[in-house]
């Protein structure tokens with residue numbers, strides 16, 4: 034009995050909880066606007082799904098110390114130029130460089146920090 038209930042719990046976790054988290058991470062954009070508009074640039078649209086199919090979660094959320102919460106990491110341009118967070122890859126080597134302001138600051142005005150479906154943000158294609 035004990036063993037069976039343990040299996041049920043495992044099945045519940047596998048069938049229910051885990052895919053919910055993965056789907057969330059995979060199909061949404063994270064919009065980051067804690068300071069952008071206040072500082073005169075467009076909100077950032079981070080296409081989570083695009084990155085997630087190319088890198089393991091741990092590359093960003095462990096190695097690069099990026100928090101699992103929209104707008105909670107405390108990203109600044111100074112840190113990006115210093116090679117932290119997005120700047121670890123967007124350095125003209127692994128990916129296009131930090132000089133391409135509009136590729137990251139691509140959100141329409143008023144977009145709040147949070148997780149949005151691609152249809153809401155228009156994705157990063159709104160360059």
Ligand code: HEC
Nearest residue numbers: 058063065084085088089090093100101102103104105106
């Ligand atoms: C290329 C880097 C990168 C990869 C790879 C990545 N993430 Fe993220 N993730 C981010 C960034 C950036 C944020 C937003 C952090 C911020 O705004 O401070 C984020 C936010 C999140 C959030 C919070 C969204 C919310 O609800 O507010 C979750 C959950 C998350 N990631 C899970 C995952 C999982 C699970 C994977 C792997 C399947 C993954 N991430 C892979 C960069 C990445």
Ligand code: HEC
Nearest residue numbers: 078079080083088092118119121122127128129136137157
């Ligand atoms: C682990 C490496 C890595 C990190 C960290 C990372 N990126 Fe990227 N990013 C990439 C790569 C690789 C590409 C593809 C570059 C190319 O096509 O030349 C990319 C592409 C993009 C694109 C374009 C997507 C498209 O549809 O063409 C945007 C926008 C972007 N990144 C924003 C960000 C932002 C904002 C952050 C930080 C919150 C970030 N990235 C962090 C590696 C990374």
Ligand code: HEC
Nearest residue numbers: 065066067068069072077108109110119123131133134137
């Ligand atoms: C690889 C993605 C990326 C690129 C390229 C990029 N930024 Fe940012 N930038 C961010 C992120 C993420 C934040 C944090 C957004 C927030 O919290 O509102 C940010 C924040 C800012 C801020 C407000 C905070 C601060 O540090 O002053 C300004 C201003 C800014 N960026 C200007 C620029 C300019 C100008 C360029 C081009 C020279 C640029 N950014 C290129 C991702 C990027």
